[in-house]
Amino acid sequence: MLWYIIGSVAALLTMFGFAPQIIKIFRTKSVGDLSLPMLVQFSAGIFLWIMYGIHLQDYIIIVSNLVTFITLIMAIGLYLVYNDKNTKN
Amino acid sequence: MLWYIIGSVAALLTMFGFAPQIIKIFRTKSVGDLSLPMLVQFSAGIFLWIMYGIHLQDYIIIVSNLVTFITLIMAIGLYLVYNDKNTKN
Numbered sequence: 001m002l003w004y005i006i007g008s009v010a011a012l013l014t015m016f017g018f019a020p021q022i023i024k025i026f027r028t029k030s031v032g033d034l035s036l037p038m039l040v041q042f043s044a045g046i047f048l049w050i051m052y053g054i055h056l057q058d059y060i061i062i063v064s065n066l067v068t069f070i071t072l073i074m075a076i077g078l079y080l081v082y083n084d085k086n087t088k089n
Numbered sequence: 090m091l092w093y094i095i096g097s098v099a100a101l102l103t104m105f106g107f108a109p110q111i112i113k114i115f116r117t118k119s120v121g122d123l124s125l126p127m128l129v130q131f132s133a134g135i136f137l138w139i140m141y142g143i144h145l146q147d148y149i150i151i152v153s154n155l156v157t158f159i160t161l162i163m164a165i166g167l168y169l170v171y172n173d174k175n176t177k178n
Contacts, residue, residue: 007141013134020126033122037109045102052096058145 011064018071025078029085036079043072100153107160111167120171128168132161 025031046069053061114120135158142150 003141003144006137006144010134010137010141013130014138017131017134018127020130021124024122024124024127028122030122033113033117033119035110035113038107038113041102041109042106045099045106048095048099049103052092052099052149055092055095056147060141 007060011060015064015067016071017068018075022071022075022078025075025082029082031079031082034079036076036083039072039076039079043069043076046072096149100149104153104156105160106157107164111160111164114164114167114171118171118174120168123168125165125168125172128161128165132158132165135161 021034025034046065049065050062050069053059053065110123114123135154138154139151139158142148142154
């Protein structure tokens, strides 16, 4: 039960780990200091974690990484939109 | 063997996931668009993943999250240094 809670809180914190960054992009409409290679590298890695989680049949790993993957796709989309609008960067 | 490779590549990509961001901070010395709450939230979540990995006795989860945790501490340190130097943000 303790480990269920620890795993769940870990999952909640990291699955929504990019949420504060996405909120900041929405607010400032600025992504000049963000690293696109970071977002792409995480997306590839998180995708493979989903595969690994399916292999382990650990639904905490599967669901948490799936949510992270979706937020990463959102972040990459916002990056491309606002990086394009601010060609001064 | 296939799953060992998939887990290892997933671990390598995400354990060094913040490396491109750290390199960009070193190069631009600018962190204005980065979200500090993102870095802090990930640090807390990754710490709990390390605990959960110890519980599962899965050394891939333990080692990969430990490296991510170290890079997050580095990123937070760099954020504080360069955010302080650029008070215009």
